[in-house]
Amino acid sequence: MDESNEQALRSGFVALAGQPNVGKSTLMNAMLGQKISIATSKPQTTRNRILGVQTESGVGQVVYVDTPGLHKPHKALNEVMVDNALSSIGDTDLVLFVVDAPAAMRKAQGGVMTADLHVAEALAQTKLPIVLAINKIDRLKDPGMVLPLLDAYMGIEGISPLGAVPISALKGDGLERLKSVLLSHLPEGPPLYPEDMITDQAERFIAAEFIREKLTLQTRREIPYSSAVTVEEFHDDPRRGLIRMRGVIHVEQDSQKGIIIGKQGARLKQIGSQARAELERFFGRKVFLELHVKVSRGWATDRRALERLGYSKLD
Ligand SMILES: Nc1nc2c(ncn2[C@@H]2O[C@H](COP(=O)(O)OP(=O)(O)OP(=O)(O)O)[C@@H](O)[C@H]2O)c(=O)[nH]1
Ligand SMILES: [Mg+2]
CATH class of the missing domain: 3.30.300.20 (K homology (KH) domain)
Incomplete structure (x- = not known):
């Protein structure tokens, strides 16, 4: 047994995946404490894979891969966006499936939105482990709705999520907890990028x-x-x-x-x-x-x- 108290470092790639407009880019920026990926109130803002590196000295490194929202493509641009999102997600260690909680309340009465079932189907094909981020909880009229919503999403067939964390990417709620959950599911290993690096984008x-x-x-x-x-x-x-x-x-x-x-x-x-x-x-x-x-x-x-x-x- 290892006599030292030192925890092994954990590092890996985490894909931010989900429908358009659920807050993936906002979440990545909030995790990094710096805006790398643009975010707007209009769906389909992100068009490319955007990398963001979060280093926790002595703990490890989470490398976020922000991706375009998964949707039904209707023109060539959208096809490229969705294809690239899926192939970027497939190259990671873990998927963070981001969900818009107030939209699930509005559109599915607290159940799973149909569009999220389609996202789940695509994610299941990657065979990667999945963690859920139930986002925008600051907008829930009744905070008591979070638990049933977590249950509904944890129960989606075919993806067996490792866990679900309620968050507000905008207000910063739940982000520390989310970070430790992500790190705990990443492989042991040294940082993948230099500690002072935040993105590889030109x-x-x-x-x-x-x-x-x-x-x-x-x-x-x-x-x-x-x-x-x-x-x-x-x-x-x-x-x-x-x-x-x-x-x-x-x-x-x-x-x-x-x-x-x-x-x-x-x-x-x-x-x-x-x-x-x-x-x-x-x-x-x-x-x-x-x-x-x-x-x-x-x-x-x-x-x-x-x-x-x-x-x-x-x-
Ligand atoms: N109230 C609230 N709004 C949020 C939260 N997170 C994101 N938003 C808003 O949701 C909208 C979409 O955010 P984005 O980060 O661009 O969403 P995205 O998932 O990256 O969208 P695409 O790039 O289009 O796939 C923006 O107006 C954000 O300000 C949150 O926790 N609470
Ligand atoms: Mg985005």
Whole structure:
């Protein structure tokens, strides 16, 4: 027997999986204490796999893999999103199945939502261990509903969850407990990434995502779903403490371009200044952001255009 009191380190990959809009990205950011993955009130915000590393000195490392919400794809972009979500989930050690508790109350009277049954079916195929996070409990009208809800979800056939933790990713409730539950189910082993690393995402990608978040928040209807953002230039000038970026918003149609630009450029200006403020916080530098809108006709339904805009199929 090991005479020392030292616990073995535990480390591994945890996939954040679930329907769109349940709070996966909000949860990852809350766990990391820093915004890496964009989150909005509109479903299908996350389009790529986003990695977030949480290191607990002397305890271990949880590597979160945030994924696009699982939904029925209706165009090529959505197919790539869902395919990539499933293949990213399959590469992890443990799945955290995130559930929107108030939505389950509203749509299934405290039972399991049909859409979550579909998610569970897809997750069962990975044969990975599953932990449930019952999220948004701050929004439950009756906190007493949490227990029956946990029971209902623990009883989903075919997935045998290892446990269920009620949380509020937004308010921070239950997150410490969730972290220890996740760590307790990860394999023993040293950290997988350097202790000071928080993500493997390229700076240009993060910049494009922050711009897309502000665009999604500032627009309505089909516009967020018809838009993609690339950062074509990214010049870091540490001597001047300045980063210069040129971002391009790609839309599917001319009319969408006009809407995004707004009256006398007002909307584009607002998107730009909100994105800039957030980029400056993230990079710790002054940011000079130039934004353009370009019509890339039908990009969301064209495989080759999707690849050019950063939505390639993972192997
Ligand atoms: N009240 C409340 N709102 C939350 C909580 N967690 C997330 N939200 C909100 O739910 C919405 C969706 O959050 P996201 O983190 O973008 O959800 P997601 O699961 O990543 O969504 P997709 O990327 O579209 O799959 C946002 O408006 C969040 O602020 C929570 O614990 N309580
Ligand atoms: Mg997300």
